[in-house]
Amino acid sequence: MPDQLVIDVAALNKSYGDKHVVRDFSLQVKRGEIFGFLGPNGSGKTTSIRLICGLLKADSGSGTVLGFDVIKESAAIKREVGYMTQRFSLWEDLTIRENLDFVARMYGMANRAKQVADALEKLGLSSRQNQLAGSLSGGWKQRLSLAACMLHKPMLLLLDEPTAGVDPKARRDFWDEIHRLAGAGVTILVTTHYMDEAERCTRLGYIAYGRLLATGSMQEVIDHQHLATWIVRGPDLPALADKLRALAGVSQVTAFGNTLHVTGPDAQQLTTSLRGLNLGERYHLEEATTALEDVFIHLMGQAEDNFQ
Amino acid sequence: MKIPTLSFSRLFGVMVKEFIQMKRDRMTFGMIVGIPVVQLIMFGFAINADPKNLPIAVVSADNSVYSRSFIRALENTKYFTVVSIADTETAANRMLEMGDVQFVLTIPVDFARKLVRGERPSLLIEADATDPSATGNAIAALQALPKLALARDLVGPLQPLAAAPDPFDLRVHRRYNPEGLSRYNIVPGLIGTILTMTMVMMTAFAITRERERGTMENLLATPVRPIEVMIGKIAPYIIVGYIQVSVILLAAKVLFAVPMVGSLVLLSSILLLFIAANLALGFTFSTIAKNQLQAMQMSFFFLLPSILLSGFMFPFRGMPEWAQMIGELLPVTHFLRVIRGILLKGNGLTEVWPHLWPIALFMLVVATIALMRYRETLD
Numbered sequence: 001m002p003d004q005l006v007i008d009v010a011a012l013n014k015s016y017g018d019k020h021v022v023r024d025f026s027l028q029v030k031r032g033e034i035f036g037f038l039g040p041n042g043s044g045k046t047t048s049i050r051l052i053c054g055l056l057k058a059d060s061g062s063g064t065v066l067g068f069d070v071i072k073e074s075a076a077i078k079r080e081v082g083y084m085t086q087r088f089s090l091w092e093d094l095t096i097r098e099n100l101d102f103v104a105r106m107y108g109m110a111n112r113a114k115q116v117a118d119a120l121e122k123l124g125l126s127s128r129q130n131q132l133a134g135s136l137s138g139g140w141k142q143r144l145s146l147a148a149c150m151l152h153k154p155m156l157l158l159l160d161e162p163t164a165g166v167d168p169k170a171r172r173d174f175w176d177e178i179h180r181l182a183g184a185g186v187t188i189l190v191t192t193h194y195m196d197e198a199e200r201c202t203r204l205g206y207i208a209y210g211r212l213l214a215t216g217s218m219q220e221v222i223d224h225q226h227l228a229t230w231i232v233r234g235p236d237l238p239a240l241a242d243k244l245r246a247l248a249g250v251s252q253v254t255a256f257g258n259t260l261h262v263t264g265p266d267a268q269q270l271t272t273s274l275r276g277l278n279l280g281e282r283y284h285l286e287e288a289t290t291a292l293e294d295v296f297i298h299l300m301g302q303a304e305d306n307f308q
Numbered sequence: 309m310k311i312p313t314l315s316f317s318r319l320f321g322v323m324v325k326e327f328i329q330m331k332r333d334r335m336t337f338g339m340i341v342g343i344p345v346v347q348l349i350m351f352g353f354a355i356n357a358d359p360k361n362l363p364i365a366v367v368s369a370d371n372s373v374y375s376r377s378f379i380r381a382l383e384n385t386k387y388f389t390v391v392s393i394a395d396t397e398t399a400a401n402r403m404l405e406m407g408d409v410q411f412v413l414t415i416p417v418d419f420a421r422k423l424v425r426g427e428r429p430s431l432l433i434e435a436d437a438t439d440p441s442a443t444g445n446a447i448a449a450l451q452a453l454p455k456l457a458l459a460r461d462l463v464g465p466l467q468p469l470a471a472a473p474d475p476f477d478l479r480v481h482r483r484y485n486p487e488g489l490s491r492y493n494i495v496p497g498l499i500g501t502i503l504t505m506t507m508v509m510m511t512a513f514a515i516t517r518e519r520e521r522g523t524m525e526n527l528l529a530t531p532v533r534p535i536e537v538m539i540g541k542i543a544p545y546i547i548v549g550y551i552q553v554s555v556i557l558l559a560a561k562v563l564f565a566v567p568m569v570g571s572l573v574l575l576s577s578i579l580l581l582f583i584a585a586n587l588a589l590g591f592t593f594s595t596i597a598k599n600q601l602q603a604m605q606m607s608f609f610f611l612l613p614s615i616l617l618s619g620f621m622f623p624f625r626g627m628p629e630w631a632q633m634i635g636e637l638l639p640v641t642h643f644l645r646v647i648r649g650i651l652l653k654g655n656g657l658t659e660v661w662p663h664l665w666p667i668a669l670f671m672l673v674v675a676t677i678a679l680m681r682y683r684e685t686l687d
Binding site: 075078083085088090091092103106 | 521522523524525526527528529530531532533
């Protein structure tokens with residue numbers, strides 16, 4: 001069943017006191033998908049993940065995760081899901097092996113010694129298995145965390161900003177591993193702030209102020225916002241940027257190296273405005289495709305207008 | 309070369325930041341104010357190294373004017389209060405064993421007759437000397453009694469009896485600790501306070517550590533159930549507690565020659581209750597404290613009265629009533645009576661029973677709070 005829905009939740013809500021952290025959260029993720037979850041800090045990404053993995057109980061809403069009821073069967077969901085926390089949350093004063101061994105016990109795994117040995121082997125840490133987890137570098141800690149939450153062979157992985165503070169090489173290796181797992185049929189829900197990582201997801205969702213605002217493939221998310229973007233090259237860009245922001249039809253001006261990206265919601269109006277400025281010979285204008293980051297920044301600005 | 313100068317504005321900046329942080333950490337702020345006040349009250353009002361009005365039981369076979377005078381003189385020293393007139397010596401002894409009275413006075417049948425005849429009869433005062441500091445001053449006050457107690461009665465023809473030597477003989481038996489060694493009292497007491505200290509602190513840290521380091525989230529994401537975490541976290545410390553007790557008991561025997569009259573099996577089983585009560589309290593602290601420092605402060609706050617008001621360092625009967633009431637709430641107060649009773653007096657289950665249910669009740673209340681709080685912290 002390749003089209004089977006691994007996550008199928010509707011209208012989940014969660015509040016802490018009078019803070020409504022997750023609002024009417026609905027999500028469908030199919031088997032083998034890598035679903036990227038994006039949004040500003042404090043937008044409810046972590047809480048949504050915790051609702052899905054059974055760590056938190058939703059105030060209202062319904063749905064299933066891996067076929068289990070998301071409200072009533074959180075214990076069963078916990079057994080079948082692998083959850084990697086935002087912060088390194090294994091025990092720094094246990095060795096690599098002891099950590100894996102403990103996790104294996106928590107899941108009541110049969111054949112523990114062999115499973116742990118296999119995981120160490122795959123991780124390439126067999127020779128350093130007696131080293132304290134706290135002494136590992138950021139990249140290795142993250143790989144160990146992944147190995148720990150994959151130990152009981154879950155069919156759904158929830159990764160909360162797994163690559164924060166990890167170097168580019170380790171990040172790339174990590175994502176290769178994610179794709180390998182997805183290829184093997186594991187469904188992955190991952191949150192990230194990195195655009196290059198978002199681009200490597202098969203589907204994206206954007207969350208802000210507790211609401212899921214847009215979902216779809218990267219191209220769908222970009223197209224759906226109907227944004228137009230121009231690239232401006234030339235001297236004295238910071239001063240020009242202020243001038244551009246004041247124009248009608250310009251929603252954001254962002255500096256990228258020696259260029260400015262000027263984005264607006266209406267292509268016609270944006271073109272007219274830029275042309276009307278008569279920048280002269282010194283500046284070079286060029287129409288460009290809108291990037292994912294432009295879309296997200298646009299979405300963030302919009303969300304603020306709507307919800308604050 | 310330029311000498312680095314002290315910048316007062318920088319220095320002031322650091323001080324301001326420190327005060328702001330102090331103010332934010334409510335618990336520390338509370339401790340800064342609370343601990344001196346509590347200590348002041350405990351040392352200033354509660355603790356009294358010279359306990360008065362100690363309960364004494366009287367077994368009198370001689371209802372004469374002389375014995376009545378003696379009892380009155382006894383009470384006039386302010387150190388003794390007659391709480392009971394016992395019918396038999398067995399009944400009086402029982403009270404001593406149970407710890408209901410600190411002393412028993414036995415007046416023999418023919419006390420008056422022998423006294424008048426000038427045969428210098430004997431009066432017997434038995435003291436529960438398990439805590440020598442509680443009975444020391446009272447026993448010292450007895451010294452003057454033979455000479456003074458009957459001065460007003462020995463007039464006329466009996467006048468010569470009042471002159472030296474004393475008209476009667478006052479014998480004091482220090483029961484359970486004949487040599488009046490304070491280590492007999494302190495060493496068993498140490499078991500109680502050390503257990504309170506380590507058990508409460510260790511469990512208080514056990515959970516807060518997980519939360520502080522962020523590993524709690526990982527633990528909760530696994531299928532492990534709260535009750536499994538609670539028991540799994542507490543059980544190792546029960547073993548630690550038993551190891552501590554074994555070490556102290558061994559040292560008590562080998563180094564301090566503390567007598568061990570009662571049943572060690574009984575003691576071990578009561579230990580389990582006492583350790584469990586302390587662990588439950590530590591667990592409760594850990595569900596309230598936000599970090600290990602707060603857990604430490606809470607433990608310390610509990611430890612103060614446990615050492616000062618339990619009868620460990622200062623005689624329990626010397627404290628005013630309100631302080632005794634606080635003391636009665638603490639498990640260690642009851643445990644001290646149990647362990648001293650078993651080791652020094654040879655108490656059995658019936659004698660220590662009155663001290664077991666307060667410990668059990670304490671544990672029940674605290675464990676209920678812990679479980680309720682722990683559920684909350686999950687969400």
